[in-house]
Amino acid sequence: MKIKYSELIDQTLYFPTEEFNVSENMLQFHDIPLMEVIEQFGTPLKFNYLPKISTNIQRAKAWFKEAFEINDYKKSYRYCYCTKSSHFAFVLEEALKNDISLETSSAYDIDIVRSLYEKGKFDKTVEVICNGFKTDDYLAKISDLINKGFHNITPILDNYRELDKLTESIDSTFNIGIRIASEEEPKFEFYTSRLGIGYKDIIPYYSQKIADHPNARLKMLHFFINTGIKDTAYYWNELYKCLRVYARLKKIAPEVDSLNIGGGFPIKTSLNFDYDYQYMVNEIVSQIKKFCEEEGVEEPNIYTEFGSFTVGESGGHLYKIISQKRQNDREKWNMIDSSFMTTLPDTWAISRKFIMLPLNRWEDTYERVFLGGLTCDSDDYYNSEQHTNAIYLPTFSDTKPLYIGFFNTGAYQETIGGYGGVHHCLMPQPKHILIDKDEEGNFVYTVFREEQKPDDVLKLLGY
Structure with a gap:
């Protein structure tokens, strides 16, 4: 019997959570329809959900207020x-x-x-x-x-x-x-x-x-x-x-x-x-x-x-799986359309892990994979807690695109990775959008910075 990815999640993780839920076979983050975001802005994509910043600040203030009252x-x-x-x-x-x-x-x-x-x-x-x-x-x-x-x-x-x-x-x-x-x-x-x-x-x-x-x-x-x-x-x-x-x-x-x-x-x-x-x-x-x-x-x-508590959980990175490489009988490499070393440097610098989930195809069967970036560096990969735990994603298909997201990535990654600068193998900085809510509670999307262009990089290098 083939088990669906959604069934695997139900059996192994606490899901849904206050941040995540699945609607019509697609992942939502704070109710943000992520696949609709991808349809509008493409991948790779970085985003910041601004209301989460204020939410975490107010949570901390409430904890200290309660503790002060309890302890006089x-x-x-x-x-x-x-x-x-x-x-x-x-x-x-x-x-x-x-x-x-x-x-x-x-x-x-x-x-x-x-x-x-x-x-x-x-x-x-x-x-x-x-x-x-x-x-x-x-x-x-x-x-x-x-x-x-x-x-x-x-x-x-x-x-x-x-x-x-x-x-x-x-x-x-x-x-x-x-x-x-x-x-x-x-x-x-x-x-x-x-x-x-x-x-x-x-x-x-x-x-x-x-x-x-x-x-x-x-x-x-x-x-x-x-x-x-x-x-x-x-x-x-x-x-x-x-x-x-x-x-x-x-x-x-x-x-x-x-x-x-x-x-x-x-x-x-x-x-x-x-x-x-x-x-x-x-x-x-x-x-x-x-x-x-x-x-x-x-x-x-x-x-x-x-710092991280304030801004970390507001951020996310979205990628498309563009190909799968089979290196031997056991290892399947899903290649993202960007680089971990460029966009999530902590994953290779200090083996940091983030919440990673597929954005679509939750009702499909799943497989164990590794995730690889596009640079030629052997460290440009992600394996939840490197060398330890496995990654499971919906089975790769040439005809059914798969998208994944890394979440709670809002702290340090841009300054460590060099925002807008020159990156390993000249991988471009992805498009960056801001997500907010208007007075009626509707999501508002703003492009903060477009994807880095080749001319931008070559100019920095003196060409």
């Missing part, structure tokens, strides 16, 4: 968007509709802040947390904004020289934060993060350089670990070490009133994704509250810097 937490919560996850103007403009702050990581981010201000997207009260190692250019741009009246700009000190440079160029009182150099997981190649100042050095540094500073006021302690917010002994241990520094600081520096726990909320990479956001938020708030009560200090305002 007296201070405030502030959601920051981590701009490096996706610098696109449409992402920032959508996110800013939700009363948030911004987090920057380079001098070029400050140019984005200026541009958004000039477009009237916010006024000089906008709150910006400035992270990262700061070049002289970055420091100069931060100082310039503060001197022009942007008093909610908070540079987070990554090293000792940054305060000296800021002191030279800012002519008024300004706020600062300190980033803690957290210890990495044991499996890392190095022991301590290259970012920030060591746990043991923060109190002496405050006493010697900040306590009597004429203009700088320490307002924030910043904590972040690369592995994200997870219910692991490692995460809680690092959080407690951060809280110990906060409590010691608070006792000698009453002006310190905020704790930035960074980003790290995961996004869905599988239909069987299981992560209890509300539990983690409540546990974090509870532990901070309990620790501060035991230390006899006032609990801090809590800041987060969610």
Whole structure:
């Protein structure tokens, strides 16, 4: 008996979900008729569904609000968007509709802040947390904004020289934060993060350089670990070490009133994704509250810097299977009409997986396949968790085109892959569209950028 692809999904995955459903044998994403989108715009195609950005921001705010109420937490919560996850103007403009702050990581981010201000997207009260190692250019741009009246700009000190440079160029009182150099997981190649100042050095540094500073006021302690917010002994241990520094600081520096726990909320990479956001938020708030009560200090305002969580689940990539190659008795290669190295670089760079589903032919039989890109590189392929799990898709047919989609791809892929630039084997950047809703709830499609043309690439190369 031949089993349909839809039956395979029903037997092995949680489906349908809040994002996905099938109507008339075709996949829908947030009710977007994806095959109709392909008929209008073709493939390969990148899209961003803008309402999902606001939805995730409001979800996080609701989780923290509930946790604050449960734990009788007296201070405030502030959601920051981590701009490096996706610098696109449409992402920032959508996110800013939700009363948030911004987090920057380079001098070029400050140019984005200026541009958004000039477009009237916010006024000089906008709150910006400035992270990262700061070049002289970055420091100069931060100082310039503060001197022009942007008093909610908070540079987070990554090293000792940054305060000296800021002191030279800012002519008024300004706020600062300190980033803690957290210890990495044991499996890392190095022991301590290259970012920030060591746990043991923060109190002496405050006493010697900040306590009597004429203009700088320490307002924030910043904590972040690369592995994200997870219910692991490692995460809680690092959080407690951060809280110990906060409590010691608070006792000698009453002006310190905020704790930035960074980003790290995961996004869905599988239909069987299981992560209890509300539990983690409540546990974090509870532990901070309990620790501060035991230390006899006032609990801090809590800041987060969610990047991938904000924008990741808004993005998707759509492809057509243009051919199938059979290399031996067991391996069938379905070739997409693009390149993974160009459009989804994390799939080969860090073996990242995304949700992948066919867009049509759900009632057809299925087969096990590998997915290959069009470059000549052996790494230009996708195999869910490379070398581990299989991919199953409706059986290839020369007469019945098959389309597939990768979802929740909205963070980092364009900046890592080089948006609009030169790519491996000169694979073109695909057409990029934005999907929004009008006041009546109808989908609105806008072409953000057309597919890259050969002349565009040759010009970049000097031809």
